[in-house]
Amino acid sequence: MIKPAVAGGKPVRKRFLVFGKPKITKAEIIEVLKTIKSGWLGTGPKTKQFEEDFKKYIGAKHAIALNSCTAGLHLALDVLGIKDGDEVITTPLTFSSTANVIVHHHAIPVFADIDPLTWNIDPQQIEAKVTNKTRAIIPVHLHGRPCNMDAINKIARKYNLYIVEDAAHAAEAIYKNKKIGTISDFTAFSFYVTKNIMTGEGGMLTTANDKWAEEARIRSLHGISKDAWKRYSAEGFKPYETIYPGYKYNMMDLVASFGIHQLTNVNDNLKLRNNYWGMYESVFHNDPLLTTPALEEKNTVHARHLYALLLQIEKLKITRNQFIEALRQEGIGSGIHFTPLHLHKFYRETYGYKTGDFPNSEFVGERVISLPLSPALTKADVNDVIKAVLKLLSYFKK
Numbered sequence: 001m002i003k004p005a006v007a008g009g010k011p012v013r014k015r016f017l018v019f020g021k022p023k024i025t026k027a028e029i030i031e032v033l034k035t036i037k038s039g040w041l042g043t044g045p046k047t048k049q050f051e052e053d054f055k056k057y058i059g060a061k062h063a064i065a066l067n068s069c070t071a072g073l074h075l076a077l078d079v080l081g082i083k084d085g086d087e088v089i090t091t092p093l094t095f096s097s098t099a100n101v102i103v104h105h106h107a108i109p110v111f112a113d114i115d116p117l118t119w120n121i122d123p124q125q126i127e128a129k130v131t132n133k134t135r136a137i138i139p140v141h142l143h144g145r146p147c148n149m150d151a152i153n154k155i156a157r158k159y160n161l162y163i164v165e166d167a168a169h170a171a172e173a174i175y176k177n178k179k180i181g182t183i184s185d186f187t188a189f190s191f192y193v194t195k196n197i198m199t200g201e202g203g204m205l206t207t208a209n210d211k212w213a214e215e216a217r218i219r220s221l222h223g224i225s226k227d228a229w230k231r232y233s234a235e236g237f238k239p240y241e242t243i244y245p246g247y248k249y250n251m252m253d254l255v256a257s258f259g260i261h262q263l264t265n266v267n268d269n270l271k272l273r274n275n276y277w278g279m280y281e282s283v284f285h286n287d288p289l290l291t292t293p294a295l296e297e298k299n300t301v302h303a304r305h306l307y308a309l310l311l312q313i314e315k316l317k318i319t320r321n322q323f324i325e326a327l328r329q330e331g332i333g334s335g336i337h338f339t340p341l342h343l344h345k346f347y348r349e350t351y352g353y354k355t356g357d358f359p360n361s362e363f364v365g366e367r368v369i370s371l372p373l374s375p376a377l378t379k380a381d382v383n384d385v386i387k388a389v390l391k392l393l394s395y396f397k398k
């Protein structure tokens with residue numbers, strides 16, 4: 001139970017500001033309606049177009065459209081042959097699915113703590129966790145900040161490990177002149193409602209390996225032979241057979257209709273979020289009750305997915321969770337990205353992880369709060385958030 005913490009007085013906002021509200025344009029709505037009227041809602045030409053557009057945007061050799069990023073991560077590990085007893089290293093400071101997909105392959109999720117400054121997985125901690133069972137690393141570009149891929153690549157080469165990047169936050173991110181999505185064996189992107197490019201539910205898997213790409217595509221649609229989605233199209237019936245017990249991971253044209261236009265707006269939306277980020281930074285950066293995100297590393301582009309800061313809870317009368325509740329009372333939605341996975345019930349009970357195992361992740365996990373950063377916001381919305389945060393800080397400071 002979270003004890004209610006209310007700063008009192010008039011709430012900053014009357015109408016609740018939803019966290020992670022998507023920006024949907026007229027063009028998208030028209031496209032979606034067109035797709036509905038066409039009668040072809042499933043995987044088809046729109047999905048193909050979205051894949052081509054995304055491939056071009058990223059500069060990836062292959063892009064496979066899927067129904068989620070989770071599907072992409074799962075599929076990548078599947079194609080790479082991750083199996084019983086293998087170990088896969090990832091960060092505890094991530095969303096459940098990053099580690100769940102490891103478990104789905106009966107492999108063991110091995111966590112490596114984060115760098116206390118960037119909040120991304122610490123390459124030194126990765127190397128310390130490598131054993132002769134380690135097969136792969138899943139770095140997560142947390143909040144949109146690219147991981148230290150040079151150091152991670154070096155470890156992967158040294159120990160002959162695969163890298164599957166979780167780029168759910170990082171569609172626009174660039175690491176040393178290379179777009180995220182062009183660097184590793186596989187990269188998985190998310191188009192979930194709150195993400196930078198959104199299709200409601202959706203994802204994309206990129207790779208430069210022709211064989212893996214074909215394998216991933218086949219396995220994403222039941223493991224039936226190539227171009228199986230055309231089996232009901234005007235091109236005519238083609239016999240097919242199951243060549244692998246695949247998955248139901250394909251994207252629908254209905255949602256690709258959003259994606260095509262979301263991609264057209266990707267740079268404009270990033271610019272907007274960059275501006276909002278700057279508004280937050282200018283007020284919060286020097287606040288002694290807060291720790292704001294570290295400056296991005298040289299030669300990298302931060303995808304600005306989440307503006308997450310740390311509350312210096314030692315200087316406050318309330319916990320982070322109470323702060324979130326108090327913000328809600330002010331009419332502002334916020335988020336936690338993330339509560340470290342090694343503290344979640346399943347991971348504690350199955351692998352014996354416990355408090356104290358990953359102190360850097362726990363430190364962030366206890367203090368982190370994400371403020372609204374959607375391109376659907378107005379400047380006035382962002383100013384409301386700032387006002388509410390300042391109000392709570394001044395009310396609840398010790």
Ligand SMILES: *Cc1c(COP(=O)(O)O)cnc(C)c1O
Pocket residue numbers: 067068069070071094095097098140166168169189190191192202203
């Ligand atoms: C959202 C998210 C995912 C999962 O994306 P879905 O498209 O919902 O499957 C995976 N990893 C991280 C870090 C995420 O934030």
